[in-house]
Each structure stands twice: as C-alpha cells, then as structure tokens.
Amino acid sequence: MMNRRELLTTTAAFGLLAAGRAFGAAAPYDLVIKGGYVIDPASGVNAVRDVAVAGGKIAAVAATIEAGGAQTVNAAGKYVIPGMIDIHSHAGDTQGGPAMNLEDGITGYVDAGSRGADKIDDVIAVVKSGPQLGRILINIARTGLLPGGELQDINNADVALARDTIAKHRDVIAGIKARLSKNVAGNNDVEALRRAKEAAAPSGVPVMIHIGQSLSPLSQVMALMKKGDIVTHLFAPPPEAIVDDAGKILPSVIEAQQRGVWFDMGHGRGGHFRWDTTEKILAAGFLPDTLSTDWTPQGRVAQFVDLPTVMSKLMYLGMSLEQVVACVTCNAARVFEAFREKGSLKVGSPADISLLELRGGGFDFLDNYNEKRTGKQKLFPAGTVLAGKWIPRPA
Numbered sequence: 148m149m150n151r152r153e154l155l156t157t158t159a160a161f162g163l164l165a166a167g168r169a170f171g172a173a174a175p176y177d178l179v180i181k182g183g184y185v186i187d188p189a190s191g192v193n194a195v196r197d198v199a200v201a202g203g204k205i206a207a208v209a210a211t212i213e214a215g216g217a218q219t220v221n222a223a224g225k226y227v228i229p230g231m232i233d234i235h236s237h238a239g240d241t242q243g244g245p246a247m248n249l250e251d252g253i254t255g256y257v258d259a260g261s262r263g264a265d266k267i268d269d270v271i272a273v274v275k276s277g278p279q280l281g282r283i284l285i286n287i288a289r290t291g292l293l294p295g296g297e298l299q300d301i302n303n304a305d306v307a308l309a310r311d312t313i314a315k316h317r318d319v320i321a322g323i324k325a326r327l328s329k330n331v332a333g334n335n336d337v338e339a340l341r342r343a344k345e346a347a348a349p350s351g352v353p354v355m356i357h358i359g360q361s362l363s364p365l366s367q368v369m370a371l372m373k374k375g376d377i378v379t380h381l382f383a384p385p386p387e388a389i390v391d392d393a394g395k396i397l398p399s400v401i402e403a404q405q406r407g408v409w410f411d412m413g414h415g416r417g418g419h420f421r422w423d424t425t426e427k428i429l430a431a432g433f434l435p436d437t438l439s440t441d442w443t444p445q446g447r448v449a450q451f452v453d454l455p456t457v458m459s460k461l462m463y464l465g466m467s468l469e470q471v472v473a474c475v476t477c478n479a480a481r482v483f484e485a486f487r488e489k490g491s492l493k494v495g496s497p498a499d500i501s502l503l504e505l506r507g508g509g510f511d512f513l514d515n516y517n518e519k520r521t522g523k524q525k526l527f528p529a530g531t532v533l534a535g536k537w538i539p540r541p542a
C-alpha cells in the first residue's frame with residue numbers, strides 16, 4: 148500500500164502526465180517550495196504546505212511533496228503567498244522601476260496615472276520591458292502628473308484624445324486615473340471625473356479616482372462612481388475624508404462600496420495616509436479592499452513605501468495577516484481583468500509566489516505626516532517566484 152506521501156506524489160505526477168508531459172522526465176516538477184506557511188485566501192489554505200511548480204504553473208499544494216530532481220527552496224519559517232499585486236504604483240514612470248518592485252515581491256502592478264496621452268509611450272515602454280505583468284491607467288489629463296496640478300486647467304482633460312489613446316493601446320491600458328484633490332484639480336474635480344467616465348465609456352475600462360482634500364463634497368464625487376471603479380487614498384484625512392468627525396463612514400461611501408466600487412489604500416507620501424483618520428475608518432468597520440503603495444523610487448526610501456511595509460502598518464492597526472494578504476493577492480487580482488488568473492495558488496494558476504518573513508522586534512512606522520508609531524512586527528520580502536522561476540531576494 149502506498150503511504151500518503153507516495154499517493155500525493157503519484158497523483159500529482161499523473162496530473163502532469165495527463166497535461167501532456169513526457170514520460171521518463173527526471174522530475175515532474177521544476178521547483179518545489181518546501182515547508183513554508185502557506186496563506187492563500189482564494190483557496191482557503193492556511194497551513195504549512197509544500198508548493199510545487201511545473202511549466203510556469205502551480206502544480207500541487209500538499210503537506211509533503213517529493214521534490215525528486217526539482218530545484219527546491221527551503222521556506223521553513225517563512226510565509227508563502229500568491230505573488231503580490233500592487234494596483235496603485237508609479238513603477239512604470241521609472242526606468243528599472245518594475246525590477247525594483249520585483250525585488251520586493253511584486254509580481255504584478257498597475258501604473259496609476261503617471262502619464263497622460265501626450266507621453267504615454269514612455270510609460271508603455273517601461274511596462275512592456277519589465278519582468279512582471281504591468282498595466283497602465285492613463286491620466287485623464289493629457290499632461291500626466293504635474294507638480295502644480297494637472298487638472299487646474301480643465302482643458303487638459305481631453306476626452307477624445309484619451310479615448311483614442313486607450314483604443315490604440317488597449318493591450319496595456321487598463322483604465323483611467325483622475326486626481327481630484329484641491330491641489331490637483333481646484334474647482335474642476337467633478338467635471339474631471341465626468342470627463343474620465345466619458346472617456347472610459349467606449350472601452351468599458353474602470354476609472355480610478357484619487358480622493359481626499361477635494362473642493363467638492365465627496366458625496367457628489369461618489370455619485371458618479373460605478374461598479375468596478377476604484378477609489379484610491381481611502382484613508383486620506385479631511386477635508387472630504389470618507390469618515391466624518393463623529394467617526395461615521397459617509398452614507399455615499401457605504402452605498403458605493405455596496406454597488407461594487409473598490410476602495411484602495413494608495414499609501415503615497417503626501418496627504419493620503421494619517422494614523423488618526425485610518426484608525427477612525429477601521430474602528431467604524433470599514434476595511435480596504437486592496438492595499439497599495441502609490442510607489443515611487445523616492446517613496447520607497449522616504450517612508451519605506453514598499454508593499455510588505457504597507458501591509459505591516461495595517462497589521463499594526465489591527466488587520467490580521469490573512470486580511471492584508473487577501474488585499475494584495477485575491478482582492479487585487481479581481482480589480483483589473485489582466486490579473487484575474489493571478490492572486491491564488493490554486494493548481495493551474497500562474498506560478499507567481501511571494502515569500503515573506505514576519506520578524507519581531509521594534510519597528511518605526513511613519514504616516515504621510517511623519518508621525519512615528521512603533522510596531523512589534525514587520526513583514527520583509529524573502530524571495531519571489533515569477534512565472535515559475537525562483538528569484539532570490541538580493542543580498
């Protein structure tokens with residue numbers, strides 16, 4: 148009789164044979180991640196498991212997997228989660244940005260509005276040459292991000308031009324971004340969003356809006372948001388935060404969430420994340436759908452805005468490890484169509500895997516206002532599998 152280990156191995160091997168692999172191959176797997184603690188919210192796995200990879204796909208997840216001649220990675224003491232997806236990043240605006248993100252365990256990202264129609268080719272070139280899957284939100288302002296605010300002149304929001312650019316680059320453009328803060332859009336916030344929605348209509352792509360400190364009431368903005376659209380900077384402090392002074396989430400925000408609008412963090416560096424507002428929102432029971440960095444090379448250093456650190460900050464505020472993992476894996480994968488196959492370690496899924504280490508000690512965490520809090524634990528990237536290939540964490 149076969150013992151459990153042999154049975155599992157045999158079953159997995161048969162699975163691969165059925166998928167058309169040649170008989171007599173030395174090992175049925177290319178890579179086995181051994182002994183890590185797997186958290187895969189999409190399939191409900193929350194236990195020590197081995198994970199086997201073959202042909203760029205997840206081939207098996209089981210208590211023990213015989214590696215045979217496959218490459219093995221010892222993940223004992225580490226967490227093994229689906230490859231992390233950062234849906235609000237500016238990695239596409241920096242040469243080498245995607246590769247830097249891969250070092251942090253990011254196997255998919257969305258460049259959220261760095262560029263508009265005028266210079267979209269620059270960001271497309273970076274995204275297409277990066278190692279992992281990236282998608283682009285085109286800024287509704289043709290200029291892209293401007294330090295003085297790209298929507299101060301509403302003529303920058305050229306609907307026809309944005310539409311044409313999306314149609315031309317639909318393979319990489321996954322949506323539209325509109326920044327609605329007073330310092331970006333002045334009085335034009337609602338009109339800018341209206342134009343973004345108009346530009347999105349023919350292709351049906353979602354619109355991501357950047358909220359917080361807008362001139363128009365947030366309820367007016369929320370009224371234009373449809374199922375599948377995304378609100379980023381959900382923890383932004385007042386004016387026009389999603390929570391009122393009494394700690395109640397605005398009814399227009401609850402209604403938007405109920406009709407399927409996503410709420411994303413977008414950590415960023417200025418005006419988007421303050422401890423007290425975030426605590427109020429979480430205390431009201433309103434949880435983010437996704438955690439994201441609003442990544443830039445400067446932010447990665449200045450406030451340690453890498454995704455594992457962002458996750459650690461929310462754990463400090465009381466979210467569980469399973470919750471923050473869901474935010475950056477299965478939840479993030481659902482927001483944009485290009486990532487829907489990802490975000491899970493189910494057999495047959497693309498073999499994108501992030502390893503994380505949860506270290507104990509004293510860790511200083513900053514909000515966007517440089518107020519320091521000290522947490523007792525912090526997540527660190529500990530290696531990545533991208534499309535079945537092991538990429539060790541650089542020393």
Ligand SMILES: [Zn+2]
Pocket residue numbers: 235236237259413415441
């Ligand atoms: Zn951003």
